[in-house]
Amino acid sequence: METEAGNQIVFRNREQAAKALVEALRSYRGKNPLILAIPRGAVPMAKILAEDLEGELDVVLVHKLGAPGQPELAIGAVDETGFVYWADHARAMGIPQEYLQSEKEEQLTLLRKRRAQYTPIRPPIDPEGRITVVLDDGIATGSTMIAALQALRAKNPSKLIAATAVSPPETLRRLGNYADEVVCLAAPGDFYAVGQFFEDFSPVSDSEVIQILANYGNSLQKER
Numbered sequence: 001m002e003t004e005a006g007n008q009i010v011f012r013n014r015e016q017a018a019k020a021l022v023e024a025l026r027s028y029r030g031k032n033p034l035i036l037a038i039p040r041g042a043v044p045m046a047k048i049l050a051e052d053l054e055g056e057l058d059v060v061l062v063h064k065l066g067a068p069g070q071p072e073l074a075i076g077a078v079d080e081t082g083f084v085y086w087a088d089h090a091r092a093m094g095i096p097q098e099y100l101q102s103e104k105e106e107q108l109t110l111l112r113k114r115r116a117q118y119t120p121i122r123p124p125i126d127p128e129g130r131i132t133v134v135l136d137d138g139i140a141t142g143s144t145m146i147a148a149l150q151a152l153r154a155k156n157p158s159k160l161i162a163a164t165a166v167s168p169p170e171t172l173r174r175l176g177n178y179a180d181e182v183v184c185l186a187a188p189g190d191f192y193a194v195g196q197f198f199e200d201f202s203p204v205s206d207s208e209v210i211q212i213l214a215n216y217g218n219s220l221q222k223e224r
Helices: 014-024 042-052 088-092 097-118 143-153 169-175 206-223
Strands: 003-005 008-010 034-037 056-059 062-067 070-079 084-086 131-138 159-166 181-186
Touching: 014 042, 014 131, 014 159, 014 181, 034 042, 042 056, 042 131, 042 206, 056 206, 062 097, 062 143, 070 088, 070 097, 070 143, 084 088, 084 143, 097 206, 131 143, 143 159, 143 169, 169 181
Parallel strands: 034 056, 034 131, 131 159, 159 181
Antiparallel strands: 003 008, 062 070, 070 084
């Protein structure tokens, strides 16, 4: 499933991690689970899960909100409907409300453009009444995943599952408050960045995401 490198757990690539997650989620095979990938890195992984678990593939569009002058520091996340999750530490930072609103609007505009790119001929797939797996390749602070879970919970899935290859233990504990089940292959204590646990963590482009979603949709139509 994974290999040891010193005190780190390393996956060869996203494909290997996805195949391991398929085994961890095997009990949902044939129950038409909805696999929702957080773009972009999780989309190739979600395709493998959707195919092997005989489910349906889509993206859940959520983007982290960055701190003033530190865009890589997540202070929360917003989803494509405008739902916002603010991390606990965001309130303690004393960030001006004007900045928070501006950052939200900027990322919301980006998400809506992405939806128009990714699935231009259909709306997002409705998770109501369905086993729904929200997948990311790795989870650091959890802000993005939590925002996705909270937004999806309001849409009444029958079961809401957070799945990932790697995440720090404290983040996994926090995710347990928002998901019915959390599936994670590795929870190392010395966590600095998701990429440190993959030998190949090559970026996934928008064009790859568009192609995967289009090809998967076309294959489903042929089967039906």
